[in-house]
Structures are given as structure tokens and as C-alpha cells.
Amino acid sequence: MRIAVIGGGYVGLVSGACFAEIGHHVTVVESAKEKLDVLINGGVPIYEPGLEGLVHSNVSAGRLQFCANISEGIKDASVIFIAVGTPTRKEDGRANTEYVFNAVRDIAQNVKQSVVLVTKSTVPLGTGDAIGKIIQEINPDVTIDVVSNPEFLREGCAIEDFIKPDRVVVGLQSQNAREKMEQLYEPITKNGYPLLIVSVKSAELIKYSSNAFLAMKVAFINEIANLCESSGAVIDDISKGMGLDHRIGRNFLQAGPGYGGSCFPKDTLALINIAADHDCKATLVEATVKSNDERKAQMIDRVLYACGGSVKGKKIALLGLTFKEGTDDMRDSPSIPLAESLIKHGAIVKAYDPEGMDVARTILPSEICYTNNVSTALHDADVAVVVTEWKEFCGLRPEDFASIMARKVIVDLRNIYDKEEFFAAGFSYYPVGSVPVEQIG
Template sequence: MRVAMIGTGYVGLVSGACFADFGHVVTCVDKDAAKIDRLNAGRMPIYEPGLEDLVAANVRDGRLSFALDGADAIRTADAVFIAVGTPSRRGDGHADLSYVYAAAEEIADLINGFTVIVTKSTVPVGTGDEIERIIRARRPDADFAVVSNPEFLREGAAIGDFKRPDRVVVGIEDERARPLMTELYRPLNLNETPILFTGRRTSELTKYAANAFLALKITFINEMADLCESLGADVQQVARGIGLDNRIGSKFLHAGPGYGGSCFPKDTLALVRTATDAGSPLRLIETTVEINDARKKAMADRVAAALGGTDLKGKTVALLGLTFKPNTDDMRDAPSLDVAPALMAMGATVQAFDPEGMHEAAKLMDGVVFRDGPYDAVEGADVVVIMTEWDQFRALDLDRIKLLLKQPVMVDLRNVYRPEDMKARGFHYSSIGRPESAR
């Protein structure tokens, strides 16, 4: 089948490359000339494990290409995917759908023969209706169906998530779209992947509901971590104890500095606004958003407490990890964006290292001194803070770290190390949700 993918961001590029690997002929289209030039030169605009090799293999085999002008690709496509950004709109938190609607207008002018137009971007309920209205108003003669097909990709594991998904959700209103969408995902039949066909609005809401529930789950365990600290309990054991219950599950029960990234902050806020406008407010999700925002800001106080107070003038803090999670260069809503400025406001000098995120971090973090490696970042610091659980931070040479620090203080916001081990090595060690006696 022939596929046009509008947008070469995280979702569009990964989806396009994976569809090409399934055997479809895919053209990824973007209006950013520099990005298209990079892709045509074999350089990825994002860091995602395995993506560069996957793209190169499918370009080499003639199934994947990149274009600034999508006219030919759209005219000949069986399916046109809209995979453009839907950032939070300034001022009210609603999803900004201007890129989606602009793509719909462009597609309307170009489609030729029956075409399935698929929304891959995360969009509020009813967006598919509006896309259909836009296209019908612009091209009354056009023969098309609008489908919702939300993505459920985790950054750092996106290729595996696309090729071995828990489920594929497809929202349709026109039954002619069903066989085409089934054929697109036919390679997943080998793994017996469930493909759930629903109404279009149900599909759109399913994406938001999934992200909101996972954000709530993270926030729940973070609040449990605070309670554990007050009561002398261990949040990791609590998480294991409840996660072994099949009704709850163990995923997303890792206490830390709060959730960030391209999805959870944006999507929870958009869902709250949608629900409020619909007269059916989601109090649980509203509270989740508030708690998470406050938690990220409070992490700097934990670092200051480890150094004995809130006046950090003359102190140096080493941050290991800046991205919101490992195996990505995504800095969107990362907790470090709250922690670093707060520490500097207290008077501290902040020096930092991240394996993949420093280029993006440099655009967002004024005043932070970026270092070439973890030991370089730690040298001369008063405290080392583990912000992101990159693999290379899981087995640091702790004796070397201790020698490089002015004093042996570590604040582990990801619970990478065991308190008893750190105590045995002579560290003053602070972690999340574990009893004071174990620190």
C-alpha cells in the first residue's frame, strides 16, 4: 500500500519508518526544509534507539522517502496520515490544532480517488468531525473517510511498541475504511495483536484516557513515596506489593521527581479542558496535574536539604541526566527544567551532563554549565543529583565519585542505588520514599 505521512516529528517518523518496514511504500512529508535535508542525508532529527538503522534500511530498499512537497505522495496515497504537533495552546491549555487543520486543508486539495485520512496526532474528541467538515467544505467532490488511529509509543522503546503493540485502536465512521486499515496492520497478525475498531470519538478519547490514567498512576506512587518517608516505610516494596496484583500491575509505579515528556503533561491538561468544556469535570486528573507540577518544583528543596538549608550560595550542584526519561533527547516538561532554575535561584552553580539531551537542554537552560561526562560534571561539586536513570548512571564508579565531590553527598531522585550500599561507602545519601534509617 502507498502511505503519505504528514509530519516527521517523533510520531510521524517512527510510524512512517515502521510502516515501511512492514512492506508499505511510505513518503514522509514535512515543511521544515532543514529537517528533510537531514533525513535525506541519513541524519535523524531525534534520538530514538534503532531508528537510524531502520530508516537507512528502508530508504535503501526503496520503501521510505522524504519530501518537502507532498503533492505527489498525497495524490497517489491509499492512506494519508496526519502526524503533526498538537502543543498546548498558550493561555488555556487546550490542544493547538492549527497544524492539524492546515494539514487537512492541504490534503483536501490533493487527494485523488477514495483515500483514507488517518489522524495519528493526539487530538481532542471531535477533531475527526472537524477534519471531515473542512475537507468536505473545501472539496465537495472528494471521496474519502476520516479515521482516528492514536499512537501509544513510549519514547526510547517506540519501534518495539509499534511492531509489537498491546493493541491497535482504530476509530471509523465509514465502513469502507475498515479493510484498508486492516491491511495496513496485517503484519501484526503474526503476533495476534488485538485491533480494536470503535467509533471515531471513542478512539480519540481512548488515547487521552490512557495517558491520563498512567499519569495518575505515577502521581499516586509519588504521593505514596511521601507517605512512606513520613511513616518509615519503603515505597519500592509498597510498589512491588501492590504491583503483583494483576488488577493493578507493576508498570508506572516507580517513584521519582514527577512525570514529564511530550505526552502526559500536554494530554492531561487538554483532557481537563475538554472535560470542563463538556460540563463533566475530571477532578482526579485536575488534581494529578496540580500535584505533579508542585512535585517537580519541590525537588530542588530536597537537594538543598541534603546540603543543610535553602541558601546555596557558593555551592555547586552536579545534575546527572536532564531529559525526562532515558533513551531520548526529549526535554519537554522534564523535571530538570524546574529543578535547575530553582537551585540557581537559591545561589547554586549547576553543572550537568546528559548522554543525549544537552543540545536540546542548552536551548532551554540559561546559566547551566554543561560537562562532557558524568565524572566531569561531578568534579568539584558539593552534591550529585541523579535526575534521569540512564544506564551509564546505574553503575558509576562510586569511589571515584566520592573523591571528585567536595563532600560525599548524593540525592538520588530515581532510586538507582541501594541505601545500605551508599551508607557502607560513606555517602550521605537521600532517595525517594525510602525510610530515613536506610539513608
């Protein structure tokens, strides 16, 4: 099939490359010149494991191309995907659908053939109806079937999530759209991965509901981690004991500094507003947002405690800046309020992240010093704070820290180390969800 993808960002680029990989001919339309130039010259403007090679191979095979002109990009397409951003509006927390509707208008003004128009962007409940009205106003003479096909891509695992999905959710309302979407995903569904056909509104709400529920699991286990620290229980034991219950499952029960990224923060806020628009309450989701905000703000207290109540003049090494490993995404990362608070409290901060430092420089306080490797970040540090669970950090041993740090103090916000091993090596070690071990004197 020939398809067009409007938007060459994270979702659009991953989806376009993966559709090409399973045999379709894909044109990605990207209006941002800087980003388009990178793509046309063989590069990838974001970090996602395996994506650069996937893009390069499919461009070479002639199944993937890029352009700036929407008329050119959609002229032969039977399916058009909208994959532009829907960021949170700062004034009210709602999803900003401006870019989606602008894309719809451009498509309606330029399309000449009957097409299936698919929202891959995360959009509020009722967006499909609004898209249909815009199309009728601009181009009522062409048959355009509106479909919702939300993405469920985890940053760092996006290609596998696309090719081997838990499910493909498609919201539609016509037989033609059903046939087209079944044909489009047949290379995936023939391998046993389920295609769930629902209404457009249901598909829109499935996406928000899924992310809100996962965010709720993260917030819940972090609150239980606080209880463990106060009571002497161990959060890793609690997570395992809960996760073995198949009704609950193990995923998203790892205690840490709070969720971040491009999905959970904005989708929980959007769902609260969607509920309000329909005269419903989202009490649990509201509590999740509040709990997570408080969680991230509390991380500075752990570092302050490890430093005896003050970080003024102390050298702090931040290991990891992105909201999770496997991505360069800094959006709503727990490292942001932590770094800001450390600088505000007078700390000297050095930071290292394998992929996120270029983005971090545009977000974090200018006083932060960025290093090219772990050793430089740790050199002469009073405290090492593990913020992101990169594999590069997981492999470090006590001697890797002890040989270069000024003091043997670690605040592990991801529980990637064995606290007893570090304590035996002379470290004061502050984990999440269990009692710290501290050296005396």
C-alpha cells in the same frame, strides 16, 4: 500499500519508518526545510534507539522517502496519515489543533483519488467530525474516509511499541476504511497483536484516557512516597506489593521527581478542557496535574536539605536532564524547575546527559555548565543529584563518586542505587520514598 505521512516529527518519522519496515511504501512529507534536509541526507533529527538504522535501511530498500511538497507526497497514496504536533496552548491549556486542520486543508485541496485520511496526531474529542466538515467544504467530489488511529509510543521504546503493540486502536465509520486499516496492519495483527475497531470519537478519547490514567498512577505513587518518608515505610516495597496485584500492575509505580515529556503534561491538560467542553468534571485529572506540578517544584527542597538549608556557592552535579532515559526530549522535564531553582538559590551547577544537552542549552538557565562525561560533572562537586535514570548512571559504584567529589552527598531522585551500600562507603544518601541515611559530622 502506498501511504503518506504528513509530518516528519517524532510520531510521523517513527510511524513512517515502521510502516516501511513491515512492507509498505511510505512517503513522509515534512515542510520544515532544516529537518527535511537532515532526513534526505540520511540523518535523523531526533534521538530514538534504533530509529536511524531503521530509516537508513528502508530508504536503501526503496520503501521510505521524504519530500516537502504535499501534492507530490500524497499523489499515489491510498492511506494518508496526519502526524503533526498538537502542543498545549499556553493561554488556556487546550490542544492546539491548528497544524492538524492546516494539513487537512492542504490534503483536501490536493488529493485527486479516494483515500482514507487518518489522524495519528493526538487530537481532542470531536476532531474527526470537524475534519469531515472541512473536507466537505473544500473537496466534496472525492471520497475521503476519516479515521482516528492514535499512537501509543513510549519514547525510548517506540519501535518495539509499534511493531509489538499492546493494541492497535482504530476509530472509523465505513467498511472501506475498515478494510484498508485491516490490510495496513495485517503484518502486525497476524502475529497476535489485537486490532480494536471502535468509533472515531471513542478512539480519540481512548488516547487521552490512557495517558491520563498512567499520569495518575505516577502522581499517586509519588504522594505515597512522601508518606513513606514521613512514616519510615519504604516506597520500593509499596510499589512491589501493589504491582503484584494484576488489577493494578507494576508499570508506572516508580516514585521519582514527577512526570514530564511530550504526552502526559499536555494530554492531561487537554482532557480537563475536553471534559469542560462537555459539561463534565475531570476532578481526578485536575488533582493529578496539581500534584505533579507540586512534585516537580518540591525537588529543590531535597537538595536544600542535603546541603544544610542553602546551596549558595555549592557545586551541584546534575546527572541527567531529559524527562526519562532513552530520549533527548526535554519537554516538561523535572530537571527544568530544579535547575532554575538551583541557579536562583546561588548554586554552581554542572550538568551531564548522554543525549539531551543540545536541547537543554536552549531551555535551561545560561549559567549552567555542561560537561562531556559523568566524571567531569562530578569533579569537586558538593552534591550529586540523579535526575534521569540513564543506564550509564545506574552502573556507577560508590568509589566512582568518592574519588572525585568534594563531599560525599547524593540526592537520588530515581532510587537507582542501594542506599545502604553508599552509606557504608561514607555517603550521606537521600533517596525518594524512604528515610535518608546521613553521616554524622
